[in-house]
Amino acid sequence: MISTELLFLININKLQSVISRKFDSLSVHGLGFNDFVILYILHSSSESRMRRIDLAEKTGLTASGITRLLNPLEKIGLIAREANERDARVSYVVITPTGKKIFEEARLSAEHITKEILSSKKGKSLKMINELLYDLGGNIQ
Template sequence: MSEHINDTTDTISPQLDVALRLARAQAMLVRRLDTTLGGHHGISFSDFMLLFYLHRAPGGRLRRVDLAERQGLTASGVTRTLLPLEKIGLIERQQDPRDARVGYAAITATGRELLANATVIAQQTSAELLRSCPADQLAALSSVLGQIAGMGPSNS
């Protein structure tokens, strides 16, 4: 039996190399942001993103399905994420006055205040992690990542 079962694993495409590096970088970035945000504000990076998306939404609220899409979660995954934030007063549930079947998650004043403070920590941590990247490369990387995620300027 040959020592190399499949020689195609020895060389990979540039696209797979980017995907592997991106996954590793994302895991490291999330771990670091979870640690710093958790230590300073008691929230995870996922919680931070949820508050960030709600804050940027018109009226500070989004339907759960829209929030799920932005976070790359299922609707039930978002619901599980929202429950603890609702219990501590960072978000609240709102019903659509025209359609009782439609529910929204909305950021509260307490959530906005925590987000403002947490944003300082998230920006400092991000700057530290990306300190060796020139600004033009950051802009290009942001553009490419936005394309991968299907994001435009209006839905970041």
């Protein structure tokens, strides 16, 4: 038998797979769920830009993992690289105007998918679960 805590984490892992599958419909916007999350973070950040390493930390990915996700987004013009004027070693990932437009369109679809997944859930329960996930490291805001 396994502990309740381990079972909880196994269920979170399964839930992540279920959520990813549900959000596959974002492909009509040319995005996967991780792409959407990256655009959300950039769109929400100050000046719509962020250092690559900060973006990796915010998403819970490694530096190489975030680079693999960013390359296709850059190729299709949703994000761009921007040099730091003061430090040539630092560059920023910036959401482009096209990226903002695609994000806004995809956000509507994502909200619809979210309502389908969570329609029967109560706000108080979601708040408690969200606080727990935040405490565990799910702190994207």
